[in-house]
Amino acid sequence: MYSSKAQVSLSRLKCGVDSMKRYLFVALILALTFGFTFGPSFGPSFAMPGAARATLAVTGESTPAQRHEAFEIVWHAVKEKHFDATLGGLDWDKVKRDYAPKVDAAKSDNELYSLLQQMLGELHQSHFNIIPPEFIVEDDTREPAGGGIGIDIRTVDDQILITRVDPNSPGAKGGLRTGFVIMAVDNTPVKEIISRFAKSKESPAITKLRINRSILSRINGPPDTQVKLAYLDGHDKTQEATIGRERLPGKMSQRMGNFPPQYSEIEVKRLEGGIGYIRFNIFVMLLNEPIREAIRSLHDAPGLIIDIRGNPGGVGGIAPGLVGMMEEKQVSLGTMKTRNNEVRFIANPQPNAYAAPIALLIDGMSASTSEILAGGLQELKRAVVVGERSAGAALPSVFEKLPTGALFQYAIGDFRTPSGVLIEGQGVKPDVEVKLSRAALLAGRDPQLDEAVKQIMKAVPNHKSRTASH
Known part of the structure; x- marks a missing residue:
């Protein structure tokens, strides 16, 4: 509301x-x-x-x-x-x-x-x-078909690393592992793809985000098709694999105006000590109720980790609704100002709000609504933010075609956190900064998630003590 x-x-x-x-x-x-x-x-x-x-x-x-x-x-x-x-x-x-x-x-x-x-x-x-x-570069970000090989990637130390391989996915069956370095996709060298963004006028963070999305969109594609990958394995030996794409377990959201259908997925599980874990890849209405149901299902968890790494944003109204499930009083996530209007992102408390400690995972591909959620929870001191600085992309802007054929981009709004901090161009700085490394990924570890668990475990005794005193 x-x-x-x-x-x-x-x-x-x-x-x-x-x-x-x-x-x-x-x-x-x-x-x-x-x-x-x-x-x-x-x-x-x-x-x-x-x-x-x-x-x-x-x-x-x-x-x-x-x-x-x-x-x-x-x-x-x-x-x-x-x-x-x-x-x-x-x-x-x-x-x-x-x-x-x-x-x-x-x-x-x-x-x-x-x-x-x-x-x-x-x-x-x-x-x-x-x-x-x-x-104006065609970056192969095509209409989604819900197909892929079940991996995710990030730029780490100027290399495109596999950072997640879903169990039993085509990628896992094809021998891919976290920490492997993607060198080429369908015979197109990754260096060539990156070079196409060399003239980008955007910030380094946004350029990196664009590169990752472009490469991942080449890897993914319609089900029942194949993709050929060249990569460095854990011993730095060049390997090649042709992997069949399959329909992934998530669902496609509905098209809403210029907002096209998006592949949408959510992962919910319990970690060590019963800590709850929720990961979702985008803020769309299709996932709104599943995310809320996940929070409700983990009401007895001693702590909750919300993973929005790689989440580029989406429908802004979802963020306040989620925060309302974690707060016992009305709070604000920030304010958006346009020339003639002002919109406050208000979160109203909901019954049986989750009260235990929360950790939020972000990285350089967390943008837009993800940054509103992270920045708001951080300033409210409701969650400890772990990972890497977010994309810093929280201004609404539009593109207009000029008579010469060029495009003109301009911002028409300004978003600030409750304390007046501008996220645009700066991003959300984590409370605890943890970078990924190839060595950790090759060892099968996720240092950012490990730190989030550590932060939850550190906060649980204090929470129990406060709860008992009431």
């Missing part, structure tokens, strides 16, 4: 979004009511699994009139839609007077794009980019 103020703001925001007919892809984290969001946009060449890709044709140089029109579109978008009407004190009218003559004198599209990027640089903020048509 949300406050009436939030509900009114969201209603107005929806009307505004519906009117933006020229946007190629709207990526608002505020899908609390209309649910087509997947977190902020990371670039036209990047989409989470299944997102439609924007392909622009390069048809030669634009006319001076088209270049000037592009300039006007960019300038007016910032002037009229930036979430801060004051632009931090920047005189945007003066900026226009300074740059308009330069734009009109531009002799090529590339010169225009350079000038527009310089102009946007006057804002000194992320998510304001001009992406020329030739920079």
Whole structure:
């Protein structure tokens, strides 16, 4: 449930979004009511699994009139839609007077794009980019079919490592193990895939996230097809394996507007000492009730670990609902501000809230709603956050096609935690930072999960003592 103020703001925001007919892809984290969001946009060449890709044709140089029109579109978008009407004190009218003559004198599209990027640089903020048509990379993030080989990957020390192999999955049967280094997918070297992102203007964290998603999307694919992998085994010997993809045990979520179907899975189990463990890969309505049921089923666990490593976000409204199952009073996870609206992420307490210690696992591929959940629980001191700094991608931004064929990305909202901390560009810093290592993975260990268990075990006696005193 949300406050009436939030509900009114969201209603107005929806009307505004519906009117933006020229946007190629709207990526608002505020899908609390209309649910087509997947977190902020990371670039036209990047989409989470299944997102439609924007392909622009390069048809030669634009006319001076088209270049000037592009300039006007960019300038007016910032002037009229930036979430801060004051632009931090920047005189945007003066900026226009300074740059308009330069734009009109531009002799090529590339010169225009350079000038527009310089102009946007006057804002000194992320998510304001001009992406020329030739920079729009097809990164093979295709419509999901629920097929794969049951592995996950991460970039560790500049290598693409297998970090999870599901038991009895095609990957496990094909001999893959955690710690193996992926060298090529279907004869395409991993280095070649990575090189395609070399010109990325995004932060290193977002670029790494994009690379991992791109490689994983190549590994996964429709059931009853095959993928050929070249990898380094535990003895650093190059091996090759052709592995058949199978339909994975999760389910496909429903398409909601621009938010495409997503492969969705949840894992629930008990660890040593009866500690509860819940892992889910995305925030979608399909998983909302299963996650809540998992929390209820573990009500007697002495501690709970929620694993959102690799979770890129999703429907923002799910996070407050989950926190309401872990808090005995109304709390806020933070505030989203747009030009004309303010939305508070309110979590209302629910009956029989889980009261035992909680540890939250995050990493560099935890983004959007994952960061809202992690940042909120951390500031509320309701959970200890373990792992690696999150992606720092919590601003809603949109893409607009310019007359020249380029894409213009700009942020239209600002999210801050209850204490006013900006997550965008910074990410959530874990309370206990633990990095993965190839040595640990090859040994079959998960040092981040091990630390989360350690933190729970350390907190349990204090919790029992407080409970007994009441």
